[in-house]
Amino acid sequence: MTINLANTVHDATASAMGFRYQERFALLELLNANDEEATVAIEALDDVQVTANGADLLEQLKHSFAEQPKPIDLKSTNLWSTLRIWAELLPSVDISTTSFALVTVAPLSETSKLHCLQTKGSDRKELLAALRAEAERVMEEVQAAKVAGRSKPHVKRSPGASAFLALTDKQRAELLEKIELRPNAPKIISLEEMFAKRLDTYPVSQRETLSRKTFEWWDSQVLLSFVGRRERFIARHEVLAQLSEISAMLQSETLMDSFSSKQPPAVFNTHEMLAKQCDLVGAGPAMLRRARISEWQARNQRSEWSAETPSKHSKIVSYDERLVAEWEYHHETACEEMLEDDEVSQKTEGLKVLKWALEKAATEVGSIESTITSPFYVRGSYQVLSIQGRVGWHPEYREKLGFKDEG
Known part of the structure; x- marks a missing residue:
């Protein structure tokens, strides 16, 4: 998961916000899955791993708080860092039942050859050649700098370029065929509202509260999955059951505990x-x-x-x-x-x-x-x-x- 902030922020803050984005995005993905038995895990094989209809979707998430994130193109660091991760994952996955998605809040450069990744089944031969050429150029410049005793260029992109070139021609083609690019993804502040709107089978008056309380439950389930106190993958039917339970409690006007496990921020005011x-x-x-x-x-x-x-x-x-x-x-x-x-x-x-x-x-x-x-x-x-x-x-x-x- 990559997250960029508009201003300089402590690394711990960026990491925390990045993880929160993964959590919320994963819940939306699970609810939208067209499979009652769908499951999702965070930080398993990838940032988000969705298993549905007998297949795995591995997602890399790239978030930014910048008002106008830099458009993604063939030279983007986020692209090459993602390709490195997926190239290294290839030996451990079944490519026939695995697909990959690069999800970024950034727009896609209008002139980029990456546009074909937005359409499943599109011809990607031209992009494959362009990626290989770019990877070779990066590695040639790194090697030239090494020979000349200069500091190496492309520090953030060269690991991805190297991993991509280490694949066989067949592996590169197979990987590229299974990649989907999703630019202009929603930012973290929009996800809870999007989840509430998705709850269109519940009364309008309940949706905001349902969304908030479901995210509270979800946060605890994710934490339990990390410490081994529940299954690593969380199932879609668990989310649906929780929504039904919360809705029933709201209709019965039962009081629900939302704050016993919460602590105030480091700095807070009391009268x-x-x-x-x-x-x-x-x-x-x-x-x-x-x-x-x-x-x-x-x-x-x-x-x-x-x-x-x-x-x-x-x-x-x-x-x-x-x-x-x-x-x-x-x-x-x-x-x-x-x-x-x-x-x-x-x-x-x-x-x-x-x-x-x-x-x-x-x-x-x-x-x-x-x-x-x-x-x-x-x-x-x-x-x-x-x-x-x-x-x-x-x-x-x-x-x-x-x-x-x-x-």
Whole structure:
């Protein structure tokens, strides 16, 4: 997989975005496969390997964030790096049941001899001769530079040229006959929207949510496939089953967990009131970090549910009342146990309430719904409510933080 960014970006970022592109593109390819038993793997024999109707399609993906990527032509580095990979793969594949696709977001040069690769069964003799001539020219110039003691030219293209020339005439012809070129491929930011539009058998109101949640499930399946916790190839029927399951849950208005396994970005914001509530009882850095992370998770989960249907928002409101009621028992105890006018005692008792909210509340209060088994929602919702002032930790948090007394 090759990915070019318009500006200089850390290599790790480029690699991460390249892998995300492969993931999303593979899911679209699998859904579009005309075979109920089709499967796909990422980074198996190639960037994306689709197996359908008894044949393998090996795909090389070339992505770029540039507004106007450089057109691909006979001298393109991406072309020759791809030819190197496929030439080296030839001994390990059955060419009669294997085809290859070079998928690039770049356009195709108008004058390029590569145009024939866009049409299956087209005459490719002229292109074959041109590729061989270009490969020979590259290697001749590399050899000439070596003899002359100069730095070698064509550093990125020469491995591809060498691998191509190392094939027999028959192998080169067979490989070229099985190659498809797909220029002007969609960029990564378009793939999720394209997937949503592909879900035309589902209600329009569900498609955006279906797309998002299916990609979340897909990401986890890809990860599991890499660590050996599931089959390496993911089947099309698995995707269809997941879509049906998500759709059924949306129709039943069941709450679905989207954030228990997610972590906030390295830099994220929470309301300053959360920190004030924690500081008031002397919470340490680790406890404050847990409070911030759980608040981020719950806040985003609440926002997602509220946007889906009014009934889900009603569940949130109703459950908040339950959370407040349970909190009151513990906060009242803190008020009773503290020593009057003793700030150390007040902090100690208040810290117990915060620890309860973060450590025990999820078990004692119970889940908002049976499908939500992770404690993140209870922990984080208490932090959301603390920002609003509906709950707090210090026995006198309302006075100290300026919340008005409830009428």
